[in-house]
Amino acid sequence: MSITSLLIANRGEIACRIIRTAKARGIRTVAVYSDADANAQHVLLADQAVHIGGAAATDSYLKGEVILQAALDSGAQAIHPGYGFLSENADFAEAVQKAGLIFVGPDPDAIREMGEKDNAKALMEKAGVPVVPGYYGDNQDVEHLAAEAARVGYPVLIKAVAGGGGKGMRRVDDAADFADALGAAQREAKSAFGNDRVLIEKYVLNPRHIEVQVFGDRHGKAIHLYERDCSLQRRHQKVVEEAPAPGMSEDVRAAMTTAATNAVKAINYVGAGTIEFIADGSGPLRPDGFWFMEMNTRLQVEHPVTEQVTGLDLVGLQLAVAAGGQLPDTPPLQGHAIEVRLYAENPEKKFLPSTGPLHGLELAQGPGLRVDSGVLEGDAVTMFYDPMIAKLIGFGANRDAARQQLIAGLGRSFVAGPKANIPFLIAALSHDGFAAGAFDTGFIEDHQADLINGATADEVQQALLVAAATRLRAEDASNSADPWAASHGFRVSGLPGLRSFVFAFGKDDHTLDVSFDGAGVYRLGDTILRIVDGAIIVDGVKIVSSCRVAGDSYYVGLNGRTIELVAQHPFAADGFEEGGAATSAILAPMPGKVISLAVKAGDKVKAGQQLGVLEAMKMEHSLTAPTAVEVEAVPVAPGDQVDEGAVLIKFVDEESA
Ligand code: ADP
Numbered sequence: 206m207s208i209t210s211l212l213i214a215n216r217g218e219i220a221c222r223i224i225r226t227a228k229a230r231g232i233r234t235v236a237v238y239s240d241a242d243a244n245a246q247h248v249l250l251a252d253q254a255v256h257i258g259g260a261a262a263t264d265s266y267l268k269g270e271v272i273l274q275a276a277l278d279s280g281a282q283a284i285h286p287g288y289g290f291l292s293e294n295a296d297f298a299e300a301v302q303k304a305g306l307i308f309v310g311p312d313p314d315a316i317r318e319m320g321e322k323d324n325a326k327a328l329m330e331k332a333g334v335p336v337v338p339g340y341y342g343d344n345q346d347v348e349h350l351a352a353e354a355a356r357v358g359y360p361v362l363i364k365a366v367a368g369g370g371g372k373g374m375r376r377v378d379d380a381a382d383f384a385d386a387l388g389a390a391q392r393e394a395k396s397a398f399g400n401d402r403v404l405i406e407k408y409v410l411n412p413r414h415i416e417v418q419v420f421g422d423r424h425g426k427a428i429h430l431y432e433r434d435c436s437l438q439r440r441h442q443k444v445v446e447e448a449p450a451p452g453m454s455e456d457v458r459a460a461m462t463t464a465a466t467n468a469v470k471a472i473n474y475v476g477a478g479t480i481e482f483i484a485d486g487s488g489p490l491r492p493d494g495f496w497f498m499e500m501n502t503r504l505q506v507e508h509p510v511t512e513q514v515t516g517l518d519l520v521g522l523q524l525a526v527a528a529g530g531q532l533p534d535t536p537p538l539q540g541h542a543i544e545v546r547l548y549a550e551n552p553e554k555k556f557l558p559s560t561g562p563l564h565g566l567e568l569a570q571g572p573g574l575r576v577d578s579g580v581l582e583g584d585a586v587t588m589f590y591d592p593m594i595a596k597l598i599g600f601g602a603n604r605d606a607a608r609q610q611l612i613a614g615l616g617r618s619f620v621a622g623p624k625a626n627i628p629f630l631i632a633a634l635s636h637d638g639f640a641a642g643a644f645d646t647g648f649i650e651d652h653q654a655d656l657i658n659g660a661t662a663d664e665v666q667q668a669l670l671v672a673a674a675t676r677l678r679a680e681d682a683s684n685s686a687d688p689w690a691a692s693h694g695f696r697v698s699g700l701p702g703l704r705s706f707v708f709a710f711g712k713d714d715h716t717l718d719v720s721f722d723g724a725g726v727y728r729l730g731d732t733i734l735r736i737v738d739g740a741i742i743v744d745g746v747k748i749v750s751s752c753r754v755a756g757d758s759y760y761v762g763l764n765g766r767t768i769e770l771v772a773q774h775p776f777a778a779d780g781f782e783e784g785g786a787a788t789s790a791i792l793a794p795m796p797g798k799v800i801s802l803a804v805k806a807g808d809k810v811k812a813g814q815q816l817g818v819l820e821a822m823k824m825e826h827s828l829t830a831p832t833a834v835e836v837e838a839v840p841v842a843p844g845d846q847v848d849e850g851a852v853l854i855k856f857v858d859e860e861s862a
Contacts, residue, residue, distance in 0.1 A: 477522065
């Protein structure tokens with residue numbers, strides 16, 4: 206029996222990804238969508254789409270009953286949960302099966318058994334799989350947990366048993382910090398998973414995250430599809446993933462994949478899963494130097510790298526297994542693939558998510574590149590969901606070829622509107638340590654200064670020329686119909702055709718005096734700017750760039766970096782200083798909830814001092830003092846919901862004080 210109609214209980218790139226395979230197999234697809242996603246790509250791609258509720262995930266993508274009803278009403282035979290949302294919700298899987306539909310995933314019991322990290326560890330220990338030493342018990346008393354942490358030995362890692370996505374996790378190096386870290390982990394866990402139970406693990410030094418893709422079928426077969434290295438992380442969240450793992454030897458691979466397939470067999474697992482290991486990266490990988498962390502009972506974000514090196518379609522395999530089909534043998538490993546997660550976030554501002562309309566979106570295509578995306582130019586990144594824009598995957602015969610493809614592809618990609626992490630990703634992939642394969646999960650934190658860089662003066666200069674050319678080109682186009690209205694011969698200051706453009710970059714204004722020199726040729730001081738068939742040529746050199754204009758903002762893309770220039774109007778009122786509030790107050794960078802405040806009016810604080818915690822997008826963000834300053838007022842209280850831009854802490858204005 207095969208599946209002929211499928212409801213996809215997800216959104217974004219993974220919904221689009223699943224629809225692609227379903228379509229290729231002639232399966233009818235049903236999308237579900239929230240208020241925020243009425244025109245989203247997954248909705249447009251599917252054969253049918255069902256509205257399931259409000260924008261917040263809790264009102265839509267997490268509403269199991271509503272989604273199940275949508276499947277029944279639309280005549281879908283099976284439900285694919287994607288990743289996140291309901292993908293690891295055993296009750297949902299069970300309800301789907303009870304309704305007589307196929308859940309494209311493991312049996313509810315397997316999800317349940319593996320869903321809590323403590324239980325999963327106990328099971329794996331029984332199956333002979335090495336696990337990280339630690340405390341996985343029921344007693345959640347602060348004193349008891351602290352005593353267990355001391356027994357395990359510092360540094361330790363506190364982890365939410367229901368955890369995922371690095372949430373509810375804290376590393377503690379010193380017993381004195383244990384209680385605070387525990388409180389933060391429990392709060393984060395409670396708000397993200399509704400369960401604040403934690404476990405304590407030995408923190409493995411120089412850790413590398415290496416996971417094995419596994420599959421089981423209903424005929425008792427268990428296979429592995431090699432490993433992925435996901436060690437490049439930020440705050441325990443994966444940023445770059447690759448297959449195979451750098452420095453992997455045949456004997457370590459054999460030990461790891463055998464442990465992983467044993468784990469699958471031990472629980473009669475059916476479907477796609479991932480066994481995550483933490484490996485000792487202080488030297489070469491060893492057959493006795495890796496330990497089970499957890500099992501994910503679903504498709505992973507990083508599954509494309511496995512597809513690239515095995516030639517298999519993992520969604521296709523999931524559908525085949527769900528329909529009762531048999532698994533193939535593990536195919537040979539071919540080449541190397543590296544994936545990056547392209548996020549709408551601002552690395553220069555502590556990676557804060559950045560939302561809004563995508564005025565521009567160009568994702569590089571070409572040989573050796575794969576793009577998995579769920580948005581197009583004109584769509585928006587909203588605060589309701591994960592701000593991932595796309596995944597870019599580079600592949601080739603070996604690691605260096607894959608890496609070069611990906612770096613080049615990122616350099617040809619462009620995001621206008623929300624800030625994007627492309628320059629950061631390029632810097633990480635280009636770093637000598639990464640190129641050499643010598644990295645652990647601390648890599649990004651250890652090399653922050655090398656990886657996060659603003660635009661150089663040269664780049665700003667080039668961007669100004671691109672913006673000026675874009676403006677001239679637009680004026681040309683709008684004037685060409687009416688030769689009498691042509692602006693290039695226009696006199697402003699007595700010189701023929703002299704024009705002045707002013708663009709602001711951050712707080713700095715840049716003036717460009719442009720004179721017309723002949724058709725498509727302009728002079729800016731000593732620089733000759735030519736616009737030929739839309740191409741911009743500066744002193745004979747073609748500038749490869751993208752540009753989008755939205756209101757007064759000119760978004761110029763150069764080598765993967767987007768530089769936002771704001772056109773200034775010569776006679777506009779003066780005195781509005783953008784970002785002027787930054788040092789006089791701390792504003793909420795996005796909507797969120799105030800968790801705690803450590804200061805009150807009259808307190809004098811030091812630069813960098815932690816003043817409070819805001820929870821937004823299910824993560825806690827520290828509020829830190831920008832400079833040494835005195836607190837004037839704290840207009841909010843713990844528990845308050847605040848809008849983006851709300852004043853959280855106001856400082857005494859130095860100048861007026
Ligand atoms: P989550 O389910 O929240 O993703 P994981 O248990 O998968 O949590 O761990 C996430 C990441 O945290 C790992 O990839 C690794 O970088 C780090 N980590 C987890 N356990 C340990 C450990 N015992 N020692 C060192 N690092 C760890």
